[in-house]
Amino acid sequence: MDINSYISSGILELYVAGQLSEKENKDVYDLMLKHPEILQEVLQIEAALIKLSNSLAPDRPIDYELIKNHLTNTNSKVVTLNKTSKWITYSGWAAAVIVGAGLFWTLNQKQQLETDITTINTEKEFLEIQIEESRDKLAETKNLLNVIRDRNIIKVPLEGQAAFPNAYATVYWDESNDQVYLDLQGLPEPPEGKVYQVWSLILDPLTPTSLGTIDDFLQDDNKIFKLENANKSQAFGITLEPAGGSVSPTLEQLYTLGALAAN
Template sequence: MDIKTYIESGILELYVAGVLSEKENQEVYNMMMEHPEILQEVLEIESAAIKLTSAAAPSSNRKKIFQAVKDHLGLGKSGKVVTIAKSKYNWITYTGWAAAIILGVGFMWLANENRQLESDVKISNTQIDLLETQIERSKTSLEEANTLISVLRDDNITQVPLAGQGNFSSTYAKVYWDKTSNRIFLDAQGLPTPPQGTVYQVWSLKLSPLTPTSLGTIDDFTSDENKIFEIENANESEAFGITLEPAGGSETPTMEQLYTLGVVKS
């Protein structure tokens, strides 16, 4: 499905207004979970509706405004939607800011109308799920940020720059090794997105004799925006390296695909 076409269909405005069926709400919710740009669009529509409503006409004129909104959206006495606006911006161009204010009030009217039609006033399960997801993501991000800040400020943390190797000389990464808690934080911002069917694999190395120990693969590299990964490491590492391997990883590093390497300074 084309994301731009979906956003411009008008269904997100109706979702915010609260007039979609449970099945349609679930569809919009699934799209928001899969496409961050759709979630961002919904949040912007909600914000715009609140701002427009607060600037709406006096209460003495609201009955006329509500009727104008109902006529514009094609709402009959049954409250069912007959037509949907073509684009999220078309409504602004109808009659300038006046039309925008009308539609802002309309969002609130439609939401109230929908609640009155229900026997029990309640928030839909999909909206609750979305709110809980947003809260959980915020908590997780905050916890990760606080952890990383404490690591970066700790003088006992060993920092190991990983330089690009061979054909991958333009790549780079950095390891922050917390020996007390047997973990490393890998900053992999300098690595390109791995080709489909491959993953980056992190290695702890002993240099004499050369003995590589796998610290695991970075399976969520593409989806992680910060490109900072926490990895367990109980090894007495003398160096760290990152190779590109087939999905699932390899028992030994593919040296032809060694992207970065860095030696721990004593």
């Protein structure tokens, strides 16, 4: 599209004056969204017409009663007007009406344009946040894959117990940095007011140490969680406890249990 030719065509002046059809107004409006130079030209035309209408506007109201008397007087067949001053007066009044109507429509369109620009900027910011979150999740996923594929990682399958025999989970223990990664995809959603609590166990004598509770189980779609574990663990267990966790495991609510493979 030749922007300069379009601007010089005169259609923007008609747009500002409100003399275009609804479809033509929509076409000009769409082009203003796409081409800042067209929007700038419309704003300049508005400013020029406002200045023009102010200079041509009558200093006093039109005397409609006087005109009526002349027209109804049977002895008067012709209304004599000063061709120069009256033409300018009525032209200025008409221009003001046309420009006023056009400017009212244009101001509404400008307001809509500003709203659209604000919406676009908001959507852009939201998209940027989503992209950044996706990058963070991708980096986290790559890191997790590197962890579970490391030959030095200790993998401990946890089998379902009497409380829920179909449950299962997997612990990936990185002894080098005292961290465990838990894959809890095989656990059911905990009931309201309950949380899963993870335990590190020494088997002889049986000594449980809490590694913490899984408070965001419902919010995490992947059901992968990371906890600190600086213990000399021989086994791991997961119980269902009241929100906030328990000092010692509730064995009746032991969902999964698994011991390290013997060396």
